[in-house]
Every structure is written in C-alpha cells, then in structure tokens.
Amino acid sequence: MDRIEVIRRCAAHLHDNRVARGSDRTNPYTFACEEAEVRDFEVRKLPLGHPQLKGGRALLQPRAKVILHEDTGNEFLDAFLVAHEIGHDEFGGDVEIPPTMSIDPTRSSDPASVGADRVVDYSNRARQEVQMDMFAREFLFPRSLTWAWHIEDNLGAQEIADRIGAPYDLVAVQLFDALLLPVLEEPGERTSSPKPLNAEQQIAADHEGKALLLKAGPGTGKTQTLVGRLSVLRERDVKPDSILLLTFSNKAAGEMTDRALRVWPEAAGAAWIGTFHSFGLDIMRRFHDRVELPADPRLIDTTEAIALLEDEFPRLRLKHFNELWDPTDTLRSILSAISRAKDEVVNNIHYRDLAEQMMAAAQSEDDVTAAEKCLGIASVYDLYEELKAERGAVDFGDLVARPTMLLETDAEVRTELQDLYDHVLVDEYQDVNRASVRLLKALRPEGKRRWVVGDAKQSGDRFRGASSFNIDRFETEDFPGGSSLQLSVNYRSSQEICDSFRGFAQSRMAAAEAGFEAKANKGTNGIKPVFVGIEAKDREIDEIADRITNACDEATSFRDQALICKGNARLAEIAAGLEARGIPVLFLGPLFDRPEI
Numbered sequence: 056m057d058r059i060e061v062i063r064r065c066a067a068h069l070h071d072n073r074v075a076r077g078s079d080r081t082n083p084y085t086f087a088c089e090e091a092e093v094r095d096f097e098v099r100k101l102p103l104g105h106p107q108l109k110g111g112r113a114l115l116q117p118r119a120k121v122i123l124h125e126d127t128g129n130e131f132l133d134a135f136l137v138a139h140e141i142g143h144d145e146f147g148g149d150v151e152i153p154p155t156m157s158i159d160p161t162r163s164s165d166p167a168s169v170g171a172d173r174v175v176d177y178s179n180r181a182r183q184e185v186q187m188d189m190f191a192r193e194f195l196f197p198r199s200l201t202w203a204w205h206i207e208d209n210l211g212a213q214e215i216a217d218r219i220g221a222p223y224d225l226v227a228v229q230l231f232d233a234l235l236l237p238v239l240e241e242p243g244e245r246t247s248s249p250k251p252l253n254a255e256q257q258i259a260a261d262h263e264g265k266a267l268l269l270k271a272g273p274g275t276g277k278t279q280t281l282v283g284r285l286s287v288l289r290e291r292d293v294k295p296d297s298i299l300l301l302t303f304s305n306k307a308a309g310e311m312t313d314r315a316l317r318v319w320p321e322a323a324g325a326a327w328i329g330t331f332h333s334f335g336l337d338i339m340r341r342f343h344d345r346v347e348l349p350a351d352p353r354l355i356d357t358t359e360a361i362a363l364l365e366d367e368f369p370r371l372r373l374k375h376f377n378e379l380w381d382p383t384d385t386l387r388s389i390l391s392a393i394s395r396a397k398d399e400v401v402n403n404i405h406y407r408d409l410a411e412q413m414m415a416a417a418q419s420e421d422d423v424t425a426a427e428k429c430l431g432i433a434s435v436y437d438l439y440e441e442l443k444a445e446r447g448a449v450d451f452g453d454l455v456a457r458p459t460m461l462l463e464t465d466a467e468v469r470t471e472l473q474d475l476y477d478h479v480l481v482d483e484y485q486d487v488n489r490a491s492v493r494l495l496k497a498l499r500p501e502g503k504r505r506w507v508v509g510d511a512k513q514s515g516d517r518f519r520g521a522s523s524f525n526i527d528r529f530e531t532e533d534f535p536g537g538s539s540l541q542l543s544v545n546y547r548s549s550q551e552i553c554d555s556f557r558g559f560a561q562s563r564m565a566a567a568e569a570g571f572e573a574k575a576n577k578g579t580n581g582i583k584p585v586f587v588g589i590e591a592k593d594r595e596i597d598e599i600a601d602r603i604t605n606a607c608d609e610a611t612s613f614r615d616q617a618l619i620c621k622g623n624a625r626l627a628e629i630a631a632g633l634e635a636r637g638i639p640v641l642f643l644g645p646l647f648d649r650p651e652i
Contacts, residue, residue: 062142062189062190063189063190063193065145065190066142066189066192066193067198067199069090069194070193070195073090076089078090080219081219083130083134083135083195083196083219083221084130084131084133084137086195087135087138087141087195088137090138091122091141094120094141094144095120096120096121096141096144097121098122098137099121099122099123100124101123101124101125101126102125103126105123105125108123108124109153110154110156111153111154111156112124112125112136112156113136113137113140113158115143115144115152117147122137122140122141124140131219131221131222135158135192135195136155138194139155139188139191140187141190141191141194142186142187142190142194143187145190146186146187146190146320152183155184158188159185159188160191160222160224160225161192161222161224161227161228162185162188162189182308182309192225192229195219195221196225197229198229198232198233199233201226201230201232201233204218205234212226212227212230213226215230252276252279252280252283253544255540255541255543255544256276256279256280257283258540259280259283260280260284260286260287262506262540264503265501265502265503265534265537266499266502266503266505266506266529266536266538267505267506267507267537267538267539267540268509268526268537268539268540269506269508269539269540269542270509270510270539270541270542271508271509271541271542272510272512272542272545272573273510273513273545273547274545274547275542275543275544276542276546277482277508277510278311280508281300281311281508282311282315282317282318285300285322285326289319289322293477293478294325294477295319295322295326296325296327297476297477298322298327298476298477298478299326299327299478299479300315300327300329300482301329301479302329302482303330303486303487307330307482307483308328308329311328311482327476331487331491332451332454332455335453335455335459336354336449338462338472339449339457340352342461345465345468347444348447348449349447352447352448352449353446353449354448354449354454355449356450356451357390360386360390360439360450361386363439363442363446364386364435365382365383365386367438368386368438371434371435371438373431375424375428375431376389376432389431389432392432393406393436393439393452394451394452396436396452397453397455397456398488398489399489400460400490400493403436403439406429406432406433407430407436407437409429410426410430410432413425414426414429414430455488455490455491455494456490459494463497476498477504478504478506479498479499479504479505480505480506480507481495481505481507481508482508482509483509484508484529485526488525489525496533502534502537505534507529511527511568541568541571544575544576545573545575546576546577548575548577549575549577549580549582550574550577550578550579550580551579551581551582551583551584552584553573553574553575555583556573557571557572557573595629596628596629596636599633600636603618603638604638613639626642627642630642
C-alpha cells in the first residue's frame with residue numbers, strides 16, 4: 056500500500072474514532088480541536104500575520120504541544136488548518152517542521168504530470184504539504200461519509216456543503232472520489248520489514264569514507280540497497296535532517312519517500328528527498344536574496360518562454376534568425392541551445408564571451424557564419440534573462456545551474472548547506488548532467504559521505520545533457536579517491552536472459568565495464584532468447600506472424616503472447632498486418648489517434 060492510501064485510511068480511521076467518542080462531525084472546528092486535545096495539544100487561533108506564525112498560516116510545535124493557526128474568518132478553513140497540523144503530528148513525530156504557508160482543500164494528491172507544478176509537487180516539503188491537505192480533507196469529511204450522505208440520504212453536493220459548512224469544491228472532489236475510485240480491501244497482517252540484503256548489497260550499504268559509486272544494472276535491487284543504506288545510517292544514529300537524497304525522476308522521488316517511510320518514518324519527514332530540480336528550486340527560495348529573486352520565484356516552461364520573447368524578438372534584428380512572421384520554431388531552437396548552455400553552467404555573460412572568442416578565432420566563411428549565429432543566440436540569451444528578471448521568474452534550466460553557481464561563488468551559502476547535509480545519496484547517477492555533478496561537488500568537495508548508484512548501460516534518455524561519461528570520470532576526475540562496487544545478482548530475469556545481456560554488453564556497449572557479470576537469482580528456465588535477422592522490412596510481419604502461430608499449443612494461446620515495438624507508427628503497421636493474416640491482436644491504436652484524445 057502506498058503512502059497516500061496509508062494517510063487516507065489513517066485519517067478516515069481517526070474520523071470514525073472521533074465520532075465513536077461522541078464528537079459532532081457537522082461542527083468541523085470543534086471536531087478537529089477535540090482530536091488535538093486527545094493528543095495533548097493546545098490549539099490557539101491568532102490574528103492574520105501574527106509573529107508567532109512565523110510568516111505562515113499554521114504551525115505545529117510538537118515539543119511545546121501547541122498548534123497555532125490564523126483566524127481565516129471561516130470555521131471550516133480554521134478546522135482544515137488544525138487538521139493539517141494534526142496530520143503532521145501523526146506522520147512526523149517530534150520532528151520540527153516549518154510553518155504551513157498555504158493550503159488547498161481541493162488539490163489532488165496525485166503529482167502533476169505537466170507544467171511547472173511537476174517540480175513543486177516533488178520537492179520534499181511541497182509533497183508533504185499536499186499529503187497533509189489530503190489528510191485534513193479525509194479526516195474532516197471522509198469519502199465513506201460522502202457516499203453515505205449522497206447515496207443513502209440523497210443529498211446533493213451543495214446540500215452536503217451546507218451541512219458541514221465546507222467549500223462546495225471540496226465536497227465535489229470527495230464526491231467524485233467516492234463514486235469513481237474503487238474501494239480497496241483492507242490488507243491482511245503482513246510485515247513491512249524490507250527484504251534482507253545479499254552480500255554485495257550489504258557491503259555497499261555499509262560503506263564508509265570517501266565517495267562510493269554503486270554500479271547496479273536492471274533487476275539487481277539498487278533501490279533496495281539504497282533503502283538499506285538509509286537503514287545503516289539510522290543504526291549509526293545519523294540525524295535524518297542531515298540526509299539529502301536526490302533522484303532524477305518524479306516517480307522515483309515519490310517511491311523513495313514511500314520506501315523510506317517503511318524503514319525510517321522520521322527520515323521520510325525530515326530528510327530532504329526529491330529531484331535535483333526541486334532541490335535547486337528549494338535553494339533559490341531559501342537564498343532568494345542572494346540570487347536576486349523574490350521569495351517564491353515563478354517557474355515558467357518553454358511555451359511561456361516563447362510567448363515572453365515573441366514580442367521583443369524583432370527588435371534584436373538578428374542576421375541569421377530573422378523569421379519574424381512566426382518565430383515560434385526559431386525561438387524554440389534558440390531556447391534549446393540556451394537550455395543546453397545552462398546544463399553546462401554557462402550563463403549569458405559567459406556564453407557571449409565564448410561567442411566573441413569564436414568570432415575572433417574564425418578564419419573560414421563557415422567559421423564566421425557559425426560565430427555570427429552564436430552571437431545571435433547570445434543576444435537572445437541576454438534578452439531572455441532580462442525579461443525573466445523583470446518578472447521574478449526562472450526556467451527549468453535555472454533550477455540546477457543557478458544554485459550551482461551560487462554554491463561555487465558564495466562561501467557563506469556553501470558552508471551553510473555543507474553543514475546541513477552531512478550525507479548525500481544520489482539515485483540514477485547515469486542520468487545526471489555536468490551542472491548536477493558540479494552541484495554535488497560544491498556540496499561535498501572532498502567526496503566524503505557521498506553515496507551514488509547508477510548504471511552507465513542504462514543511460515539512454517540523455518535528458519538535459521545527461522551522459523554516462525559522468526560515471527566514467529567519477530573516481531578519476533570528479534571525486535578522486537572515491538571507489539566503486541558492482542551488483543551482479545539479477546532478481547528479475549532468467550540466467551539465459553542475463554547471459555544474452557552480458558554478451559551484448561561486452562561486445563556492443565562502450566559503457567559496459569570490463570568483467571561485467573550478470574547472475575540470475577532465479578537460475579535457468581531452459582528458454583534462450585533468439586535473435587532473428589530479416590532480409591527486408593516487408594518480410595518482418597510474415598516472420599512475426601509465423602512465430603506467433605508456431606508458439607500456440609495446448610499451453611500457450613494468443614493472449615499469452617506480447618509484441619513490443621520501438622514506435623507507435625510501426626506498431627500500427629504490424630498490428631494491421633497481423634490482423635490481415637488472421638491473428639487477433641489487442642491494439643488500441645496510436646495514442647493521438649484515439650477518439651478520447
């Protein structure tokens with residue numbers, strides 16, 4: 056069960072217990088205060104902007120056993136603030152947390168999938184706040200109660216809102232969830248302890264001293280080992296708030312928090328767990344005055360950046376980028392070049408210097424043209440930074456580049472962060488770019504207590520300048536004196552698949568290290584992968600159809616077989632070809648051709 060469902064069920068259970076003790080759930084503020092009283096917390100309602108709130112809207116003080124909140128003028132919102140802090144008490148223990156700056160009673164607990172909110176959602180602090188909003192909503196008004204009042208008492212959303220004094224939008228959210236989401240069965244008794252580590256994993260988890268790179272291929276239990284590392288740090292009495300755990304993807308950040316919660320609940324609330332980009336945004340918020348930004352800088356995406364530049368672009372009178380009727384594609388390409396520069400921590404001033412050096416060194420006509428184009432990009436880069444500064448905005452490229460430059464140039468900030476984060480752990484190290492590596496070096500220049508896990512053979516996305524080259528230079532250039540370990544036991548595949556992968560890696564993959572091994576924990580299954588070469592593309596579908604038909608027997612049917620293809624367009628051709636040959640397929644069509652899209 057994931058953390059969201061654990062929080063939701065806990066809140067609903069506390070609601071039911073409170074009702075069983077005689078509390079009136081149609082009076083939400085009293086209802087929340089009575090739960091706080093059971094926990095020995097005093098609730099104090101303070102005027103808006105009171106100094107004790109420390110600039111926030113509510114504040115939990117676990118050691119003083121006090122919940123402070125602003126007087127919103129609305130009883131339900133007051134109750135929501137109290138319930139939000141009760142959630143922090145339930146899931147944070149005695150760990151001191153910053154004030155609650157904002158609440159959103161209707162916000163989904165699912166992470167944003169597009170736009171700037173992707174970064175905000177997966178900053179560690181922001182994720183906790185979203186979850187506590189969900190806790191408060193479920194504690195004051197659980198889905199089961201919504202269902203009962205709507206289905207059994209025949210009340211509409213507005214009537215329910217009037218009954219408890221809640222905003223209509225909140226009731227609508229709970230009503231949709233109650234009607235549309237499946238009811239999960241209560242899990243049976245089970246242990247939540249993680250699987251024991253094997254010998255290789257345990258050695259890595261126990262590592263002390265200078266930087267360690269753990270090379271872990273697919274299926275070797277890298278996340279399990281990383282969680283094991285957290286368990287080791289807990290046993291060594293490391294303070295959870297001294298741990299910085301950086302991942303590369305939103306999904307990994309959420310999963311890592313859930314896994315950390317199981318082995319070390321305090322770490323899930325106090326350690327900084329999130330993506331490089333969310334950590335960079337957090338740094339810029341903390342030290343906004345040092346980077347000349349507002350306390351909460353606005354994050355813009357590529358679409359907004361293009362809109363920002365469109366009106367100002369013509370006045371630059373560029374020689375090589377003069378498509379003024381519809382400059383969208385041109386600006387997108389220029390912004391891509393600027394973004395790559397930021398991935399290498401090259402700001403607009405440095406970029407112009409490099410372009411001018413290119414022009415000074417240019418000899419051929421082609422060299423001059425290339426230098427002129429770079430100078431044109433430099434002009435757009437200057438304009439872009441000027442427009443963003445006027446609006447107090449940053450883009451995705453800034454999120455790692457600007458904090459990196461701040462740490463490298465500001466000794467006071469660097470010292471503060473170095474003192475704060477004593478242990479730095481990184482997941483998916485093969486996907487970091489140079490800006491990320493320089494940020495890590497600035498945080499812990501000597502490499503001590505830096506623990507990273509990655510696999511050069513899985514470096515395929517090249518997102519924002521990522522390169523497996525960073526793994527190659529880990530021990531030699533970036534963190535001299537560091538060491539590396541290898542996980543060789545695969546828990547996902549058979550030995551036949553591991554052997555095929557090892558053979559391919561050793562002969563065809565430059566990123567594969569010498570002596571690479573892959574041992575299957577499951578052993579052999581007697582079935583070897585087969586590579587088939589076809590002389591012409593048109594014959595491919597015939598070959599696939601023959602193999603599907605030949606595989607069918609008493610034990611294997613069409614539904615037991617799957618076909619994976621690199622691209623949607625080719626997959627559509629193959630699906631149509633198989634159907635034409637009398638083979639039934641389950642293929643929903645290219646994503647963008649579906650009626651709902």
